[in-house]
Each structure stands twice: as C-alpha cells, then as structure tokens.
Amino acid sequence: MTDAALQTPSRVRPLYWSVRRELWESRSVYIVPALAAVVVWCGYLLSAIGMPARRIATLKLDPVHQSMVMGQPFVAAHAAITLAVMIVAAFYCLGALFNERRDRSILFWKSLPVSDLKTVLSKAAIPMAVLPVVGVIVTVVAQAVILLLSTLILVAAGVSAATPWTPGFVAGEGVVLLYAWVTLSLWLAPVYGWLLLVSVWAKRAPFLWAVLPVLALCLIEKLAFNSAHLAHLVGDRIIGSYDAAFVTASAAELKARGGMPALGLDTLDPGKFVTSPGLWLGLIVFAAMLAACVWLRRRREPI
Amino acid sequence: MASIDARGLRKAYGSTVALDGVDLRVEEGRILGLIGPNGAGKSTALQAMLGLIPYEGRLKVLERDPWTERDALMAEVCFIADVAILPRWMKVRDAVDYVAGVHPRFDRAKAEAFLARTTIKLTSKVRELSKGMVAQLHLALVMAIDAKLLILDEPTLGLDLLYRKSFYDSLLNDYFDHTRTIVVSTHQVEEIQHILTDVVFIDRGRIALNVSMEDFESRYCEVMVGPDHLDAARALKPIQERQLFGRSILLFDNADRTRLAALGEVRTPSLADLFVAMMGATQGAAK
Numbered sequence: 001m002t003d004a005a006l007q008t009p010s011r012v013r014p015l016y017w018s019v020r021r022e023l024w025e026s027r028s029v030y031i032v033p034a035l036a037a038v039v040v041w042c043g044y045l046l047s048a049i050g051m052p053a054r055r056i057a058t059l060k061l062d063p064v065h066q067s068m069v070m071g072q073p074f075v076a077a078h079a080a081i082t083l084a085v086m087i088v089a090a091f092y093c094l095g096a097l098f099n100e101r102r103d104r105s106i107l108f109w110k111s112l113p114v115s116d117l118k119t120v121l122s123k124a125a126i127p128m129a130v131l132p133v134v135g136v137i138v139t140v141v142a143q144a145v146i147l148l149l150s151t152l153i154l155v156a157a158g159v160s161a162a163t164p165w166t167p168g169f170v171a172g173e174g175v176v177l178l179y180a181w182v183t184l185s186l187w188l189a190p191v192y193g194w195l196l197l198v199s200v201w202a203k204r205a206p207f208l209w210a211v212l213p214v215l216a217l218c219l220i221e222k223l224a225f226n227s228a229h230l231a232h233l234v235g236d237r238i239i240g241s242y243d244a245a246f247v248t249a250s251a252a253e254l255k256a257r258g259g260m261p262a263l264g265l266d267t268l269d270p271g272k273f274v275t276s277p278g279l280w281l282g283l284i285v286f287a288a289m290l291a292a293c294v295w296l297r298r299r300r301e302p303i
Numbered sequence: 304m305a306s307i308d309a310r311g312l313r314k315a316y317g318s319t320v321a322l323d324g325v326d327l328r329v330e331e332g333r334i335l336g337l338i339g340p341n342g343a344g345k346s347t348a349l350q351a352m353l354g355l356i357p358y359e360g361r362l363k364v365l366e367r368d369p370w371t372e373r374d375a376l377m378a379e380v381c382f383i384a385d386v387a388i389l390p391r392w393m394k395v396r397d398a399v400d401y402v403a404g405v406h407p408r409f410d411r412a413k414a415e416a417f418l419a420r421t422t423i424k425l426t427s428k429v430r431e432l433s434k435g436m437v438a439q440l441h442l443a444l445v446m447a448i449d450a451k452l453l454i455l456d457e458p459t460l461g462l463d464l465l466y467r468k469s470f471y472d473s474l475l476n477d478y479f480d481h482t483r484t485i486v487v488s489t490h491q492v493e494e495i496q497h498i499l500t501d502v503v504f505i506d507r508g509r510i511a512l513n514v515s516m517e518d519f520e521s522r523y524c525e526v527m528v529g530p531d532h533l534d535a536a537r538a539l540k541p542i543q544e545r546q547l548f549g550r551s552i553l554l555f556d557n558a559d560r561t562r563l564a565a566l567g568e569v570r571t572p573s574l575a576d577l578f579v580a581m582m583g584a585t586q587g588a589a590k
Contacts, residue, residue: 017405108390111353113374
C-alpha cells in the first residue's frame with residue numbers, strides 16, 4: 001500500500017453494500033413476489049374462458065358496479081402479492097441473523113469494519129424498505145399485464161374492452177397502492193422486529209421460537225382469564241393494517257363486495273393512521289427490538 | 304509501539320477457565336506463533352484480541368480496547384478465523400465487490416492480481432470451490448487490506464501440504480513488510496517455524512513459553528549421544544530424552560554447549576520437538 005492510498009482511503013458505503021449483500025443471499029425477496037404475479041396471471045387466463053360473455057353482462061350494470069366487478073382481478077392480484085411479500089418478509093427475518101451464525105459466516109462479516117448497528121439496520125431494511133418497493137413494482141406490473149390480457153381477450157372476442165376508468169382514476173389507484181404498501185410495512189414493523197430478535201437469539205428452530213411462545217401465552221390467557229386480548233392484539237397486528245390506514249367499510253358493505261375491501265383514493269385515511277397509538281407503539285417496540293438485536297449480535301458466536 | 308498488550312487476561316466459560324491470567328506483549332513488526340494443544344485457550348485469546356468476546360483483565364490492541372472500541376479497531380485489524388467461514392452462497396466477484404465497498408483500506412487491484420494467479424474463477428460461488436481455493440480466496444481478500452495487525456486462527460486447518468506451504472509463502476513474500484504484525488495460531492508447528500520471529504506456547508489457559516526465535520535458538524539445544532555418553536549427558540539435566548535408531552536425543556534448556564559438544568553432535572531442536580517435550584510432560588502429568 002502506498003502513502004497516497006493511505007491518505008485517500010477509498011469511499012466506502014457499508015450500509016449500501018450490506019443491503020446489496022442481503023439481496024445476493026436472499027433472492028427469494030424478489031423471486032417469490034414475482035412468482036405470485038405469475039400465479040395470478042395463470043389464474044386470470046383460466047378465468048378467461050367465458051369472460052367475454054360475463055363482460056357483456058357486466059357492461060349492462062351501472063358504472064359503479066361495473067368498476068367494482070371489473071376491478072376484482074386487480075384487487076385479487078394486489079392481495080396475492082401482499083400475502084407473498086408478508087410470507088417472504090417473515091422467513092427472511094427469521095433467517096437474517098440466524099443463518100450467518102449457523103454457517104459460521106458471522107466470523108467473516110465481523111472481520112470487516114461494519115458495525116453490528118449497520119448490519120442490523122441493513123437487515124431490517126429488507127422488510128421495511130426493499131420489500132415495499134418490490135411490492136409496489138410487482139403489483140403495478142401484475143395489474144398492467146392483467147389489463148393488457150383482458151383487452152386482448154375481449155377484442156379478440158369482439159366485445160368492447162372499454163372500462164369506466166379515467167386516466168385520473170388509474171393514477172389514483174397507483175397512489176392507493178403506494179399508500180397501502182407503506183402503511184403495511186409500518187404497521188408490521190414490530191412483527192418484523194420480533195422475528196429479527198428471535199433470529200439473533202435462537203440457537204435452533206427460530207420459527208418455533210417465534211411462534212410457540214406467543215401461542216402459549218394466548219392459551220394461558222384463555223385458560224386463566226377466559227379472554228383473548230393477546231390473540232386479538234397479535235391478529236390485529238398481522239392483518240389489521242387496512243383497518244388502521246383506510247376508512248373501514250361496514251360489515252354489510254364488505255359482504256356486498258364478497259369480503260374484498262374497496263381500496264380507493266376516497267378510502268385513504270392517513271390522518272387516522274398517523275394518529276393511531278397502535279402505529280407509534282408498534283414503532284417504539286420495533287426500535288427497542290432492533291436495539292436488542294444489535295446488543296445480542298455483538299455477543300453472538302457461531303452455533 | 305506494542306501491537307498487543309495483555310495483562311492478566313482472563314476468560315471463563317462457566318466453571319471452565321479458558322484463559323487464566325495471560326500476560327503477553329507483541330511489538331509491531333513481529334510474527335508471533337501461538338502454539339498449544341487442543342483446548343489450551345489459543346482461540347479464546349485471539350477472540351478476545353478481536354473484540355469478539357468479553358474478558359477480564361487489561362487488554363490493548365493497537366492501543367485500543369477491543370471490546371469497547373471494536374468498530375474502530377476492525378478498520379486496522381484483519382483476521383481469518385478458519386477456512387470455512389466464507390459464505391457459501393457468495394460469488395467470488397461479489398465477495399471482492401463487498402469488501403471493496405465496506406473496507407476503506409482494501410486495494411481491489413491487489414486482490415484481483417492475487418486471484419489471477421490462482422485457478423479461482425470470479426464467477427464461481429464459494430460452495431463450488433475446494434477447501435484450498437476458499438483459503439486462497441480468503442487470503443487474497445485479506446492481503447489486499449492494508450491492516451496493521453493480521454490475526455490467523457488455524458488458517459490452514461484441513462488443507463493439503465501444497466496449499467499450506469503456498470499460504471505461508473504468500474503471506475511472507477507478498478504481505479509481510481516489518482510494519483505489520485501477524486499473530487498465527489496453529490497445530491502445524493513445523494511448517495511455520497521458519498516464518499516466526501516469536502513463539503508462545505500456551506497450555507491450559509496459561510503461557511508456558513514466550514521467547515523470540517533468536518532466544519529460542521540460543522537457549523535450547525539437543526544432543527544425539529551414544530550409550531557410552533548417556534550417563535554424562537543425563538547428569539546435565541536434560542528436559543527431555545527420546546530414542547531414535549538406538550541412540551538417545553537429549554533436549555537441554557540453557558546448557559553449556561561446549562560440554563555438550565564433547566558428548567555428541569549439538570544442534571538446534573525444532574519447535575515441534577520442544578513443544579512435545581514441554582507439553583507432552585504436562586499432558587502426561589494431567590493424565
């Protein structure tokens with residue numbers, strides 16, 4: 001090494017390269033959501049049988065119901081990709097700080113000047129930042145392809161492919177998607193924090209350590225007090241982000257839509273979301289769990 | 304400046320004492336061999352120096368406290384824990400990119416030049432490489448880092464003789480430059496003897512021997528004597544005696560060389576012989 005090189009150390013970006021490293025290792029982060037989109041397309045193509053006839057019936061409805069019926073495949077695509085991303089995020093978090101100890105590579109990572117804080121942040125960035133971006137992109141692509149397929153099928157069958165959707169409405173749907181993905185991550189943050197904490201702590205079977213203690217506590221609460229507050233809390237945390245971030249539909253309305261909540265620009269409720277104690281409590285718990293992850297990783301050895 | 308300065312370094316795992324009051328000072332520019340039987344505390348000592356484990360006692364590495372100042376320390380210290388820790392899913396090129404992206408003292412050109420002399424392909428994954436090639440890759444990454452202190456914990460474990468030899472040759476010829484300090488622990492004493500400047504024997508958490516190689520060569524000698532001189536040689540209090548082809552080899556610490564020369568051929572023992580003499584005795588006593 002020359003003196004010149006010593007005086008001008010090369011620019012390093014530990015956080016950036018650590019996130020890239022995570023993506024090299026966990027390719028499921030983008031492959032699984034993409035596969036979910038492919039599955040949705042296959043399902044949509046199968047539904048194409050008889051679609052022109054159904055579309056002729058739909059076109060006789062009023063614009064509001066037309067929009068609802070035509071929108072169903074798009075809502076289904078969004079739901080399927082959301083589920084895929086949540087599953088990928090959960091398994092990613094469970095392995096993030098466990099696999100490096102099992103394969104002993106933690107000793108290699110610790111031989112480099114990347115602090116435990118940066119390592120934990122880079123791993124938390126996958127469910128909190130990378131996966132929402134993947135979710136938005138894959139959902140938009142999946143929905144665009146569905147629109148293209150439906151147009152091709154209908155035109156080939158000689159049926160009008162017209163929809164009541166204006167360009168403004170489509171752009172609004174993009175905003176809804178972005179909002180849905182961002183609020184989902186923020187709402188799920190303490191879940192991801194818990195999974196990362198188990199990942200850095202467990203010496204084996206992180207999945208069981210993440211799930212069984214929670215189930216056991218729910219069971220104890222049920223037996224001791226015949227109540228289910230914890231179960232509701234956990235359930236609300238896992239599937240409650242829409243209730244927290246959107247105007248909630250009445251039960252009757254939900255039933256009319258076949259259980260699918262309507263997401264539209266008029267249903268966004270950012271005011272309710274940012275003022276809900278659940279969001280902020282969750283984020284505080286998330287931060288505390290990340291701090292615990294940093295503390296524990298400092299003291300962790302290969303297993 | 305001392306690269307490593309340990310006073311009363313102690314580490315216990317539950318009731319098992321891994322390090323029992325180690326005093327050790329390693330000056331800059333030395334190559335120290337840390338040699339001891341399995342479970343002697345070698346790895347524990349190195350882990351403490353690297354800030355991987357908490358410890359009791361005083362320890363300074365490059366003037367820093369390894370436990371509380373680990374993040375700053377790791378910019379100047381490199382280590383190879385053993386050959387099996389490079390992540391198996393990583394591509395060789397990604398490994399080079401990653402280290403270049405996080406280490407301010409990494410010289411990419413140097414790493415690539417070293418790799419070009421091997422048969423390692425940049426597109427291979429670590430899982431596809433042989434054990435020897437993984438060690439070469441790790442060495443290529445580490446040698447391209449301008450570190451002040453390099454710590455090697457059993458770096459050649461499980462490698463064949465050719466890879467072991469080329470590993471230490473590269474280290475000495477392409478890396479060591481008298482401003483760096485290297486600490487290496489190994490079982491393969493005889494292969495590293497010629498590269499060391501200092502040697503420490505460690506046994507059951509304590510330092511059993513701490514000498515420079517010059518002192519080692521002046522202090523220890525062995526004499527091969529025939530049966531007729533055996534009693535005279537034994538009278539000079541050898542620390543060990545062994546048989547070879549019907550003759551006796553006696554190992555002495557600080558003996559009068561002129562008197563020994565009269566009894567037989569005097570030569571410097573190998574580190575391995577001294578190790579066996581010192582550790583074999585204590586191991587035997589333990590059993």
